[in-house]
Every structure is written in C-alpha cells, then in structure tokens.
Amino acid sequence: MLPEVNVMAMSAVARDTVFALRRQIAKIEGTLPERLEAPVAAPADAAKSDMTLVRRGLAVASPDAFLHTGIERLDTALGGGLPRAALSEIHGLETRDAGAVAGFALSLVSLILKEKQGLPILWVGTSEIFHEAGLPYARGLHALFGIEPEQLLFSEAPKLLDALWIAEEAARMTAFAAVILEIRGSPRLLDLTATRRLHARAQNAGRPVLLLRQAGEADPTAAPVRLIVSAAPAASRETVAGPLAGSIGRPAFKVDIGKSRTALPGQFTLEWNPNEHAFAERTENPVAVVPASQRGADPAPAPGAVLAFPAIGSPATGDQPSRQQHPAHRSPRRAG
Amino acid sequence: MISHRDNNTQRIAALDERAEALKLKRGMGIADARAMHPMIDVVEADPEADRRLLEGLADWCDRYTPLVAIDAEDGLFLDVTGCTHLFSGERAMQDEILTRFFQQGFDVRAGLASTPGAAWAAARFHGNRIVALGEEEALLAPLPLSALRIAPETRTLLESVGLRTAGAVMAAPRAPLARRFGATLLLRLDQALGRLDEAVSPRLPVAPLSVERHLAEPVMLTDDIERLISRLAVALKTDLERRGEGARTLALLLFRVDGAVSRIAVGTSRPMREPRLIQRLFHERLTALEQNIDAGFGFDLVRLSVLSVAAFDLVQGDLTGEADDEDADIALFADRVRARLDEAAVLKPVIVESHLPERAVKTVPFAEAPQRRAPAAGRATPRTTPPMTIYPPERPVRLFRSPEPIEVPATEIPEGPPMNFRWRRALYRVARAEGPERIAAEWWRQLPGEEEAPTRDYYRIEDSEGRRYWLYRQGLYSSAPQAAPPRWYMHGVFA
Numbered sequence: 132m133l134p135e136v137n138v139m140a141m142s143a144v145a146r147d148t149v150f151a152l153r154r155q156i157a158k159i160e161g162t163l164p165e166r167l168e169a170p171v172a173a174p175a176d177a178a179k180s181d182m183t184l185v186r187r188g189l190a191v192a193s194p195d196a197f198l199h200t201g202i203e204r205l206d207t208a209l210g211g212g213l214p215r216a217a218l219s220e221i222h223g224l225e226t227r228d229a230g231a232v233a234g235f236a237l238s239l240v241s242l243i244l245k246e247k248q249g250l251p252i253l254w255v256g257t258s259e260i261f262h263e264a265g266l267p268y269a270r271g272l273h274a275l276f277g278i279e280p281e282q283l284l285f286s287e288a289p290k291l292l293d294a295l296w297i298a299e300e301a302a303r304m305t306a307f308a309a310v311i312l313e314i315r316g317s318p319r320l321l322d323l324t325a326t327r328r329l330h331a332r333a334q335n336a337g338r339p340v341l342l343l344r345q346a347g348e349a350d351p352t353a354a355p356v357r358l359i360v361s362a363a364p365a366a367s368r369e370t371v372a373g374p375l376a377g378s379i380g381r382p383a384f385k386v387d388i389g390k391s392r393t394a395l396p397g398q399f400t401l402e403w404n405p406n407e408h409a410f411a412e413r414t415e416n417p418v419a420v421v422p423a424s425q426r427g428a429d430p431a432p433a434p435g436a437v438l439a440f441p442a443i444g445s446p447a448t449g450d451q452p453s454r455q456q457h458p459a460h461r462s463p464r465r466a467g
Numbered sequence: 468m469i470s471h472r473d474n475n476t477q478r479i480a481a482l483d484e485r486a487e488a489l490k491l492k493r494g495m496g497i498a499d500a501r502a503m504h505p506m507i508d509v510v511e512a513d514p515e516a517d518r519r520l521l522e523g524l525a526d527w528c529d530r531y532t533p534l535v536a537i538d539a540e541d542g543l544f545l546d547v548t549g550c551t552h553l554f555s556g557e558r559a560m561q562d563e564i565l566t567r568f569f570q571q572g573f574d575v576r577a578g579l580a581s582t583p584g585a586a587w588a589a590a591r592f593h594g595n596r597i598v599a600l601g602e603e604e605a606l607l608a609p610l611p612l613s614a615l616r617i618a619p620e621t622r623t624l625l626e627s628v629g630l631r632t633a634g635a636v637m638a639a640p641r642a643p644l645a646r647r648f649g650a651t652l653l654l655r656l657d658q659a660l661g662r663l664d665e666a667v668s669p670r671l672p673v674a675p676l677s678v679e680r681h682l683a684e685p686v687m688l689t690d691d692i693e694r695l696i697s698r699l700a701v702a703l704k705t706d707l708e709r710r711g712e713g714a715r716t717l718a719l720l721l722f723r724v725d726g727a728v729s730r731i732a733v734g735t736s737r738p739m740r741e742p743r744l745i746q747r748l749f750h751e752r753l754t755a756l757e758q759n760i761d762a763g764f765g766f767d768l769v770r771l772s773v774l775s776v777a778a779f780d781l782v783q784g785d786l787t788g789e790a791d792d793e794d795a796d797i798a799l800f801a802d803r804v805r806a807r808l809d810e811a812a813v814l815k816p817v818i819v820e821s822h823l824p825e826r827a828v829k830t831v832p833f834a835e836a837p838q839r840r841a842p843a844a845g846r847a848t849p850r851t852t853p854p855m856t857i858y859p860p861e862r863p864v865r866l867f868r869s870p871e872p873i874e875v876p877a878t879e880i881p882e883g884p885p886m887n888f889r890w891r892r893a894l895y896r897v898a899r900a901e902g903p904e905r906i907a908a909e910w911w912r913q914l915p916g917e918e919e920a921p922t923r924d925y926y927r928i929e930d931s932e933g934r935r936y937w938l939y940r941q942g943l944y945s946s947a948p949q950a951a952p953p954r955w956y957m958h959g960v961f962a
Contacts, residue, residue: 227893227934227960233864234962251797264865265959269816269828271862275962281837284797285814285830286804297804297812304800306793364898364933379901379929382962403962 198242198339202401202412205386210393213239213356216337218330220357222389223345226315229264231362233313234275235384236341237267238403238410240309241276243339245408250308252278255286255298260315264345275382275405282308291320295329302332302340313343317350327353349389357389363400366413381405383413480512514540524573525670526728529720530768531564533677534669542590544583544667557597565595571726580606583667584659588614588633603660608634615655621648674718676710677772678702685724685765689753692721692769696749699771700742713738713779719749721760722768729760733806736798736834738777744799745771751807801833810834822906824866824958860904861927863937863959870956873938881944884926888938890957895930902926903940921953927961935961 197212206212213219223232240252254267269280286301288294291314298312312329314321326342330353333340342354349357363383367374374380383402388395400413477497486507491500497509517540525543528535531554534546547560554560561577568575578589580598585606589596592610607614610633612622625648630636636644636656645653657663678699686692696719707713715738721729733748753760801813815836821827874889884900908920921942928936937960942953 227891230863230865230935230960230962233960237864237962250793262868265863265867266830266865268824268863268866268959269818270824271864271866271959271961274859274862275864280816280818280828283816284801284833285816286812287814288808288812293808293812296807300800300803304796306796306800362933362935364929365935377899377901379899379927379935382935383933384962385933 198239200239200242200401201410202399204412205397205399205401208388208393208395208397209356209391210395213339215243215339216334217356218326218333218340218342218352218354220342220344220352220354220389222347222349222357222359223343224359224361226263226346228361229260229345231382231384232343232345232360233264233267234382234403235358235360235386235401236311236343237272237276237278238382238384238408239339239341240311241278241408242410243308244278244282247308249282250306251282251284252309252311253284253286253301253307254311254313255288255294255301256313257291257294257315258287258289260313260345261287263315264313275403277408291318295320295325298340299328299332302329302338303336305336305338307338309339309341311341311343313345315345315347317344317348321350321352323351323353330354354390356391359387359389361385363413366402477509522670523727524568526730527722527726528564529671529728530679530722530770531560533671533673534667535671536667536669538587542587544586546667546669547579561595561597567726582659582661583665584616584655585661587616588659600661604637607659608632608637610634612636615652615659617652617655621652624648625652672774674772674774675776676703676706677770678706679720679768679770682767682769685767686769687762687765689757692766693746693750693753695769696771697742697746699769700745703745703771703773704740704742707740707773707776707779710776711779712776713740714745714773714775715739715777716774717745717748718772718774719752720768720770720772721766722770723762724764724767727761727763729766731756731760732774733802734810734834735802736805737795738779739802740779747799748802748806751803755807798833805832805834822909824862824906825870828866861961864962866959867957870939870958873955873957875940875955882924882940884928885938885955888928888955890936895928895936897928898931898933899929900926906939925958937961 196215197206197209198215199206199212200209221232221236223229244250244252266285267283269283272278272283273280286294286297288297294312294314298310301307301310310333329340329342342352361384363385365383366380367376368378368380369375381402381404383400386399386401388397402411402413403409404411479491479493479495479497479500482491482493489504489507491504491507500507501509521537521540521543525535525537528543528545532545532547532550534544534548536544536546538544545564547557551557551560554563557579561579565575565577576590576594578586578591578593578596578598580586580589580603581600582603585598585603588607588610589598592614593606596606598606612625612631612633615633615636617625625631625636630639633656636652637660641653654663658665680695680699686695703714714735716732716734718733719731721731723729731749731752733752735748739745739748804812810832813833814830815833817829817831817836819827819829871890875885876887876889878885882903884902885897887894887896889895903924903926905922905924907922910919913919923939923941925937925939928938930936937958938955939958940953940955944953
C-alpha cells in the first residue's frame with residue numbers, strides 16, 4: 132500500500148516550512164528525502180489547487196544514488212533501486228541456497244561493473260562459510276557475470292571478527308567496485324553497531340557493501356535493504372526450434388523484499404540474462420512445480436481501483452474456475 | 468652438574484666450580500660421582516634447550532653487529548668489522564659485551580682478533596684478550612694444539628709425533644704435515660694466522676639497510692614503538708631514495724632490556740618507502756601480535772631493517788593530485804590484511820589450463836599473484852574464453868574445496884543422472900538433469916605405473932525446489948560381478 136498524506140488547505144508559506152522541516156528530518160534520520168513537489172495534474176481542479184499529495188518514501192534523491200535492477204516493479208518497490216552507497220543484506224534461508232544467493236549478489240555486481248569497468252571486487256568470508264558453501268569459482272563467474280578472474284579477490288578469515296575487520300577496511304576504499312561479506316548464521320558479533328559501521332563506511336566511500344547471510348535470521352541491522360533470495364526453477368533453454376524440453380536454462384532467483392525504506396513488500400522471480408548482463412522478470416512459473424499462489428507471501432496488490440469486469444461465461448458461484456481458466460497441467464491425471 | 472648418556476652409562480657432561488673442587492671430572496660416571504659425593508645435584512643434559520639459548524644470545528648479539536654466527540655448541544662469532552667505533556673502541560666494546568652478559572647471569576669469555584681462528588684461541592686460552600693485527604703468531608705459538616680447532620684424532624696423532632704446541636706445528640715443514648695430517652690442519656693454521664680468509668657465515672641474512680635507535684629510557688607501550696617506527700622509517704626513506712629502491716620485506720627488531728629479542732617482519736606486495744605506509748603496516752602487525760609481545764621492562768634498542776628490496780618505479784603524479792592509483796590502494800590493503808592475519812589472508816584466483824575443475828583455478832596469495840593488467844578501455848575478447856568454443860562448458864559459481872560424497876540410490880538408466888540423492892543427510896529429488904559432461908583424468912600428469920584415475924561424468928541437476936547442483940559420477944558401472952558400483956560426488960552449486 133502507498134500511504135498517502137493529504138495536506139489540506141495550506142498556505143504556500145506554511146507548506147514550504149513543512150517541506151523544509153521534512154527535508155531536515157529526513158536528513159537527520161538518514162532516510163531518503165520524500166517526493167515533495169505538487170503533482171502537475173492537481174492545479175487543473177480549482178477546488179483542489181491548494182492540496183498537495185505527499186507520497187512517502189518515493190525518493191527524489193539523485194538518480195545516481197540507486198542501482199537500477201532493470202525491473203521496474205522491483206525498483207519501485209525498493210524506492211528507486213538498490214542503494215549504491217550502502218550496506219545491503221542478501222539473505223539465504225538455508226545454506227543450500229548459497230548458490231542462488233551468490234549468483235544474485237554477483238548479478239548485482241555485474242550490473243555495477245557495467246559502469247565501473249575493470250574495477251576489482253573483494254569477497255570476504257569466514258572459513259566456515261567457504262567450507263560449507265564452497266569458494267566462488269572463477270571459471271563459472273566469467274561466463275555468467277563477465278567478471279574476470281583477475282578482478283576477483285578473496286579474503287578468507289578464520290574468525291568472524293577478522294572478516295568484519297577486513298570488510299570494514301575494504302568498505303572505506305574506493306578502489307573496489309563492491310565488497311561482498313559473506314557469513315553464516317546469526318552471530319552476535321554482527322549486530323546493529325557492526326552493521327552501522329559497515330554502512331557508514333560504504334556511504335562515505337560511495338561503494339556498495341553486500342552482506343550475504345546464509346541461513347541467517349532477520350536480525351535488526353543498519354542495512355536499509357534486505358532481500359531474501361532463493362533459487363527458482365530455471366526456464367528451459369531457448370533454441371531455434373523453441374524451448375528445449377528438460378533442459379536447464381538461465382539462472383533464476385526468487386527475491387523477497389524483507390526490508391526496505393519504502394516498506395513495500397513484494398516477491399519477484401528474476402531471471403539473469405548472461406549475454407546482456409541484465410535481469411528479466413518472469414511473471415509466472417514456467418515449469419510450475421507447485422502452484423505459485425500457495426508459496427510465500429502474496430505479492431503487493433497493484434495500486435489503483437479494482438473494477439468489476441462484466442461476468443462472461445463464469446459460473447455464478449465463482450468457486451470453481453472454468454475449464455478455460457483451469458491450466459491443463461494442473462488438471463488431475465487419472466490412471467486408466 | 469649436568470649428565471649425559473654415553474654408551475649406556477650416565478656420565479658427567481659439564482660441571483661447575485664447586486663440583487670441580489670436589490675433584491669430579493668431566494666424563495666420570497654418575498654412579499661413581501654419587502658414590503663419592505651423595506649430595507651432588509645431577510641434571511639431565513638438554514642439547515635442544517642449549518641450542519635455543521645460544522640462538523637467543525645470538526639474537527641479542529645482533530645489537531652489536533649484523534654478522535653473528537653460531538660456533539659449534541658453545542660459541543658465537545661476531546664480525547665487528549666497522550662496528551667498533553660505534554661503541555667507542557674495541558676494548559670498550561668488548562667490556563660492554565662482557566658486562567652485559569655478566570649482568571644477564573652468563574659467564575662468558577671473549578677474544579678479539581683480526582682472524583676468527585685467533586679470536587677463538589684468544590677467547591678460550593687467554594680470557595678477554597685483544598689481539599692486534601700481526602700478533603696472531605705470537606699468540607698461538609705457546610698454546611696447546613687444541614687452540615687450532617682441529618679434530619681430536621689429528622691432535623692425538625700430532626702429539627704422538629711430539630708436536631705439542633701450535634708453535635711446533637708452525638715451525639714444522641708444511642709439505643710432510645699436509646701429506647700426513649690432511650689439508651685441514653694447514654687450512655686452520657693459515658686461517659688463524661690470517662694467510663687465508665675465513666668467512667664467518669652469519670646466522671641470519673644481512674639486511675641491506677637498517678636503522679636503529681638506542682634508547683636511554685626503555686619503551687614499553689605499543690604507541691611509543693609505532694612512533695619510533697615512523698621516525699626510523701623517515702631515516703630509511705632517504706637511504707632507499709638514494710638507492711632508487713623500495714622495501715619488499717621489512718623487519719622490526721625489539722631488543723628487550725633483559726636480553727630477549729622480538730623479531731617482527733612484514734612483507735609488501737610492491738616496493739614501498741613511504742614512512743606513513745610502513746608505520747601502518749607495522750601498526751597492523753603489532754595489533755595482531757599484541758598478546759605475543761612481552762615488553763617486560765621495556766625495549767632499549769629498536770631497529771628497523773629492510774630485508775629485501777626491489778626497484779622502485781617513480782610515477783609522475785598529476786597536478787591536481789587526484790590521480791589515485793587504485794592498484795596501489797589495493798596492494799596496500801592486501802599488505803595490511805596480510806600483516807594483521809597471515810600470508811593467505813588475501814587470495815587471488817589464477818586460471819590454470821586444466822580440464823579438472825578443481826585444478827583449473829588456483830588461488831594464490833595476493834603478493835605472489837601476477838599484477839593486474841591496466842583495464843583496457845575497449846576490451847575486445849575476454850582472455851578466458853577459448854576463441855574456438857561456441858558454447859563454453861557451464862561451470863558452477865561455487866565449487867567445494869573437495870567433492871562431497873553423496874548417496875545415489877537409483878538412476879533411471881545405468882549411466883544416467885540420479886533420480887534422487889542424499890547430500891549432507893538431506894534427500895533431494897531431481898527434477899531435471901543435463902549432461903553428462905565427461906571429464907577424464909589427465910593421463911599426462913599420471914606417474915608411470917600409477918593406476919589410471921576413473922573418468923567423471925558431470926551432470927547439472929535441478930532439484931524439485933529449483934536449486935541447481937553440479938554432481939558427478941566417478942567411474943562407470945561395470946558388469947563384472949565383484950566390481951564396486953561407481954560413487955557419486957557433489958562438486959559445486961550453480962546460480
């Protein structure tokens with residue numbers, strides 16, 4: 132939902148003061164400034180000429196502040212995109228999701244590298260996670276994400292404290308395109324203070340720090356954005372003769388917004404295009420292992436009024452979908 | 468009194484003055500000694516500990532000269548050429564060394580001469596004598612043969628022919644001596660007399676550059692040490708600049724008042740001479756070592772040495788001062804992490820030409836990795852893609868350190884992908900599979916006679932929840948009745 136605040140019948144001077152105050156509050160809180168200009172369409176109606184629509188959270192900060200994922204719906208839900216100079220959390224619910232989490236983080240890095248070509252990236256992890264989930268494999272990264280092996284630096288620390296120190300030191304440098312810190316579980320060391328330090332350094336350096344947490348709880352952290360990533364069944368490979376049955380195509384991720392400044396929930400299925408290094412959204416599950424509606428939270432309802440379509444050929448009860456509406460692959464199969 | 472085991476009997480190896488006063492002798496059996504004097508205190512000899520102690524003393528002697536060598540089990544050679552003036556003369560230097568050792572509780576004897584052989588003899592037969600240049604012959608002549616550093620057998624032989632002093636040997640004709648007693652005797656003689664040079668091989672490599680500071684008041688705090696480091700580094704910088712070099716390995720030596728020496732080394736991935744950066748590296752190292760350095764009553768000598776150098780390329784900075792060299796930043800970052808943690812703290816993948824996935828990428832420490840090329844503006848073809856391959860084989864984004872065994876209860880067809888598998892005690896149902904990609908063992912690496920490693924058939928698997936894995940079957944199904952079924956492994960995960 133988009134909370135809307137109507138400021139009724141305000142004189143122009145008072146409105147300016149309110150805006151100035153809002154801006155200051157936003158600055159103190161470190162949140163993104165809100166959209167404050169009056170909608171262009173509003174003055175047409177004389178009765179509503181002194182009414183301003185303030186939509187919270189939709190940022191008007193400089194467009195450079197965000198990394199656009201290329202998926203409009205996701206960018207909107209995140210309030211413009213993934214913040215470039217910030218700490219962002221990417222969660223995997225289980226350690227076995229490590230491949231999807233790493234793949235999603237690397238796709239974001241790949242998007243960043245489109246603009247900052249040739250800059251190295253640093254991957255910091257504890258020995259535990261590298262042992263549990265494997266080391267990033269340089270041969271695999273090049274084909275999918277265009278990351279050259281010589282752009283990649285690893286740092287493996289036996290203890291989390293050391294890993295945090297390395298990440299903090301790296302986060303203040305501008306020489307890295309991105310710093311990835313990967314840990315497992317919800318250690319007490321990675322608390323609000325530690326993440327705030329990381330976030331502050333990332334803000335100062337203007338570089339993203341991606342915090343990958345495998346099998347972690349949604350602990351309070353200073354990161355403005357938390358995405359929960361898991362694997363989605365891949366689409367089939369595209370061939371000249373159409374999709375190749377039974378093949379495993381491009382990587383796909385299921386992304387849930389766990390936390391964001393705009394507080395818009397959402398669930399997205401993204402597919403990574405390794406040729407163009409871009410995301411594409413998939414609206415429905417092409418393989419349909421399980422019905423999409425039964426899994427996870429419902430996606431955010433689209434803003435706008437709900438209109439009733441005239442009923443055409445649907446049964447009055449409305450409980451059972453019609454034959455046409457019922458997908459063929461979901462129809463119960465009977466033997467014999 | 469110290470005993471050692473010799474030929475299955477405990478014998479006296481060393482004894483102090485009081486034991487000597489009791490008429491005990493070296494080499495006497497412990498049982499005999501106990502029978503004579505039941506009160507004696509016997510300690511088992513520990514050559515290892517003796518060696519460690521001697522090394523500790525050698526470290527300490529580093530404060531007088533960088534050229535310290537250990538001589539047998541009970542001696543130290545110090546090459547003080549060019550160092551004596553720092554301690555106001557030879558006599559004063561020898562006295563200082565002796566006094567300091569005495570204060571530490573050691574009974575030492577010293578000899579100073581222009582040849583190692585003469586100094587060795589002077590220390591052992593003349594307590595604390597300084598032998599001037601040219602006096603070696605006069606010094607050695609009256610001494611017994613053991614002053615010549617020769618093997619006991621040679622000495623016995625020489626004594627049996629009536630040559631009982633070094634002077635007698637010197638007076639004897641050389642050719643028969645060499646024929647009868649070997650070349651070593653004459654070599655030792657010549658070395659002692661200065662006719663032949665004898666090199667003292669130092670225990671530690673000599674640093675090309677070092678700067679040090681003697682402190683009247685010992686320092687204890689890490690902050691003070693760091694401040695000293697930056698001052699020493701400033702002095703070092705001028706020397707490095709004059710030589711056109713930068714430091715690759717630096718060592719900090721902290722001499723504690725009571726004789727212990729701490730040696731802290733840091734390495735850099737590119738030549739460095741900036742005092743601020745050197746200080747930062749040592750800051751990390753000292754922070755990491757804080758628990759291990761015992762300042763005790765403080766350090767009274769701090770020395771900063773450059774152990775290895777490399778040519779330093781001067782780079783023209785631009786006028787705005789904004790030309791930040793990113794590679795340099797990263798090199799410094801890697802050095803700091805390395806100083807704080809260890810050599811393998813920052814790793815870089817290096818592509819190796821190999822078919823085996825685990826061998827195809829090697830991770831090496833950052834300092835040893837080849838330097839990164841400057842990013843070209845328009846990179847035409849990525850180097851890692853073979854030009855002729857239209858579809859490069861798909862590789863996972865994460866690879867396990869070692870393939871993890873999985874249980875595969877059944878496959879659809881004998882050589883096909885699994886239907887489900889158990890990995891880390893969880894059951895996975897295979898929804899789709901691609902493959903196999905057959906990777907054979909590299910026979911050219913095989914040692915002759917070694918059994919050929921089985922081939923691997925790799926499958927890309929997608930489980931029922933959409934996760935993608937890379938599994939392989941090692942070996943093939945065999946129709947032989949007693950053949951073990953092939954084993955399956957999990958090797959990586961895909962994005």
